Amino acid sequence: MIYNKVVLEPAYRQAQAYLLEPMIAIHKAHLIMLHQQGLIDKADAGFIASALLDLNLDRFLNSTYTGEFEDLFFEMEHELLSAAGDTAGNLHIGRSRNDMGIALYRMVLRDKILEVIESALILHKALLAFAAEHVDTIYIALTHTQQAQPTTIAHYISAAAYILERDIKRFKNAYDTCNVSSLGAAALTTSGYPLDRELVAELLGFAGLIENSYDAVSAADYAGEAAAASQLASANAGRFVQDLLQWCTQEFGVLRLADDFVQISSIMPQKRNPVGLEHARSLLSSCIGNAQTVFTLLHNTPYGDIVDTEDDMQPYIWKSLETLSSVYRLLAAIISTASVDRVTVYRRAKNSFATVTELADTLVRIEGLSFRKAHEIVGEVVGYVAKEGHSVRGVTLQALNDASVKAVGRKLRLTEMQLQRALDPEHFVRIRSLRGGPSSQEVMRALKEQALNRQGFEEWHDEKLGAIRSTVLQLDHILVSYLPVV
Incomplete structure (x- = not known):
């Protein structure tokens, strides 16, 4: 039958793989609740409990779908009825599929x-x-x-x-x-x-x-x-x-x-x-x-x-x-x-233009320029150096002074030492110590928090x-x- 092949058999295998143990747990919790609510007496509860405890899980796990039962639920119910008699039918009191x-x-x-x-x-x-x-x-x-x-x-x-x-x-x-x-x-x-929904929830x-x-x-x-x-x-x-x-x-x-x-x-x-x-x-x-x-x-x-x-x-x-x-x-x-590869990544950072944001920031601090004007000066120098095929090492104090004269009409007070420090990737990272920044102290703090x-x-x-x-x-x-x- 095509419906069995397309729908019921795959669903049966799915239930075997995932639903078997939770299904039995639900049976057990429901039985306990029925007994505690006085809907099943202790003798009948004992018959059903014995059948549940004796269920052969391996048999269900290794069985194949035959079509005799619609699904695993009805097959398990059949097993319980066979073991405990008609009393097991009361396990379905007050519940539905x-x-x-x-x-x-x-x-x-x-x-x-x-x-x-x-x-x-x-x-x-x-x-x-x-x-x-x-x-x-x-x-x-x-x-x-x-x-x-x-x-x-x-x-x-x-x-x-x-x-x-x-x-x-x-x-x-x-x-x-x-x-x-x-x-x-x-x-x-x-x-x-008179079911006790809270009890069943707690038991499971x-x-x-x-x-x-x-x-x-x-x-x-x-x-x-x-x-x-x-x-x-x-x-x-x-x-x-x-x-x-x-x-x-x-x-x-x-x-x-x-x-x-x-x-x-x-x-x-x-x-x-x-x-x-x-x-x-x-x-x-x-x-x-x-x-x-x-x-x-x-x-x-x-x-x-x-x-x-x-x-x-x-x-x-x-x-x-x-x-x-x-x-x-x-x-x-x-x-x-x-x-x-620590050496490669550091060398790349050392030779790149990635630090020039800090150079612009440095001009703001030392020269009192607006950031936009500092950005203009540094951007002009970087554009020229890159066009000539050089690395960041081609950014010289002379080139910056020439761009500054063009932009603001004067040379910079920036020294060679200040220039080199501004272009140093280690300095760049070290001073970015705001919360969430990359400085080592801040990252270590964050890692401890994350731990x-x-x-x-x-x-x-x-x-x-x-x-x-x-x-x-x-x-x-x-x-x-x-x-x-x-």
């Missing part, structure tokens, strides 16, 4: 978000360690793809780490939106049974409830929020990777990757292709594509329980987050083993992960108490 399915998706998604945050923190740690090694490694930063001003490798890497921190915050927000329970909403309008590690039952089974913006966070994080990482790839070119000669992350050419012996970064770049594009599919599936769909936003949409956000998590770990390994930020993220992550893991043990502990004493 609707509220249960949304809870399953939210449980899987919250795990994926925690995974990507953990991987992001690994990359964040690698970035800060790399930056700490290069606080004094001066290189020329670019704007509009052209040489702009001297800064340090650490200053650049610290910027990338700050962006990553904001991505982590967005994932934290997505986690908070996701980690609320739909259970108790039933099909759409809750139930006439949810932070609270989706208050409105219609909202609980219909909304999918929680997945959209995670997809938006994944898209933006992937775009941010992609821009960073593109810079690293540029740094790896022989023309730039800034970065050298470890041998594990390069490949040779089958014909050109000199090649060291930075394929680790190339794969990272393309995989990040796939993250964006998969996340965009989430929005495409959300677009113009009816507001209600519907497979567009459930069975068919969920795998795309899971895949986006899984891939992003892997890329973060790949980048962490690449950064941790890469080296920088503390990471510590806070790690503590949050460990707390959330620990709370979820403890629910599994708690559920089994309670169920065991229902079993008859032998």
Whole structure:
């Protein structure tokens, strides 16, 4: 049957891979709540608990779709009925596939978000360690793809780490939106049974409830929020990777990757292709594509329980987050083993015109000129020197005086020593010590702050992960108490 082949069988395999354990956890939590609310007596609860605890997960994980059951849920229900008899049918009191399915998706998604945050923190740690090694490694930063001003490798890497921190915050927000329970909403309008929605949410590690039952089974913006966070994080990482790839070119000669992350050419012996970064770049594009599919599936769909936003949409956000998590770990390994050609990048900075902003600033300080007039004088000299094919070393005091006479009618008081200091990239970086600047003291301060930020993220992550893991043990502990004493 074509419907089975195209729809049901892939959905079954998807459920095997992602939904099995959360499905069993929901069964257990719902059973505990039904018993505590007096809807199932202890004897029946014991029969069902025994069947749940004895479920053979490997059988479900390794089974193939036969079409005998519509999906994994009904196959598991059949197993429970076979083990506990008709009593197991009461496990579905007060609930629906609707509220249960949304809870399953939210449980899987919250795990994926925690995974990507953990991987992001690994990359964040690698970035800060790399930056700490290069606080004094001066290189020329670019704007509009052209040489702009001297800064340090650490200053650049610290910027990338700050962006990553904001991505982590967005994932934290997505986690908070996701980690609320739909259970108790039933099909759409809750139930006439006296269910305890709060208890079930607590047993499963949810932070609270989706208050409105219609909202609980219909909304999918929680997945959209995670997809938006994944898209933006992937775009941010992609821009960073593109810079690293540029740094790896022989023309730039800034970065050298470890041998594990390069490949040779089958014909050109000199090649060291930075394929680790190339794969990272393309995989990040796939993250964006998969996340965009989430929005495409959300677009113009009816507001209600519907497979567009459930069975068919969920795998795309899971895949986006899984891939992003892997890329973060790949980048962490690449950064941790890469080296920088400090001599080349410093020589380039020393010989470039990237420091002449400071020369204009110096004329303002010493000569009392307006910045625009100082900019005019320096710009004329730089234009002439560059046209003659010289480096910044061709900027002489005589040339500056000639331009000054032309611009303001007098020579400069600037000395040769002051000129050379103004053109020194180390001096350029050192005096830019404002908060957020590239001076070594300021960058070190920022790196310490970022390390503390990471510590806070790690503590949050460990707390959330620990709370979820403890629910599994708690559920089994309670169920065991229902079993008859032998």
